[in-house]
Amino acid sequence: MGAICSLPALITVLTGILLILRSHLTFMQPSSISLGPVSIEKMVAPKVFLEGKYDEKKIKSVIYKPAKGIIQVRTSDYREDIYSSKTGKLISSGAKRTPFFIQLHEGSYFGKGVRDYLFFPSAVALFITLITGIYLLYSWMKRFLLRRNNNISKGLIHE
Numbered sequence: 001m002g003a004i005c006s007l008p009a010l011i012t013v014l015t016g017i018l019l020i021l022r023s024h025l026t027f028m029q030p031s032s033i034s035l036g037p038v039s040i041e042k043m044v045a046p047k048v049f050l051e052g053k054y055d056e057k058k059i060k061s062v063i064y065k066p067a068k069g070i071i072q073v074r075t076s077d078y079r080e081d082i083y084s085s086k087t088g089k090l091i092s093s094g095a096k097r098t099p100f101f102i103q104l105h106e107g108s109y110f111g112k113g114v115r116d117y118l119f120f121p122s123a124v125a126l127f128i129t130l131i132t133g134i135y136l137l138y139s140w141m142k143r144f145l146l147r148r149n150n151n152i153s154k155g156l157i158h159e
Contacts, residue, residue: 008107008122015105022098030080030094035069043071044088 022028043064050062050073063072064085073081080096083089103109107119 005122008119009126012105012107012119012123012126015101018101019098019105022101026094027097028101029096029098030082030092033068033070033082033091035084035086035091037067038069038085040066043085 018025018028023032043066050059054073054075058075058077060074060076061072063074065072066085069085070091071083071085073083074096075081078096078099080094081090082092084091100109107115110118
């Protein structure tokens with residue numbers, strides 16, 4: 001029973017660690033690329049290189065980053081394609097698993113009920129455990145330092 005109750009906290013912690021490190025883990029998302037700044041006047045129109053390559057219903061977002069000189073196309077099937085905004089050429093393509101890990105992290109992957117009635121109480125319990133652990137550490141350190149200072153002043157311990 002304890003393992004079942006601690007499973008949501010374990011999933012939350014592990015996926016949180018993966019999400020923090022996502023820019024360093026290539027299996028989470030394609031590597032970030034910078035081709036240098038490109039002005040809007042020199043940019044290839046997205047329609048030129050998107051036409052015929054994607055089903056319009058699957059395109060989730062098209063992101064233009066002028067400072068990096070790239071255009072990112074994200075699809076609903078967790079793919080990310082990166083194009084040069086100058087030439088329209090495909091530079092990088094890969095799976096973007098970050099949304100899946102975010103859903104796992106918050107518990108919404110398993111459904112609204114699991115998120116609200118299992119993951120949320122688990123997160124609250126984890127937070128309370130953290131706060132009480134910090135309090136206990138503080139009170140122990142305070143007691144330890146007071147005892148040490150008393151022993152030094154009595155001459156029982158030499159520094």
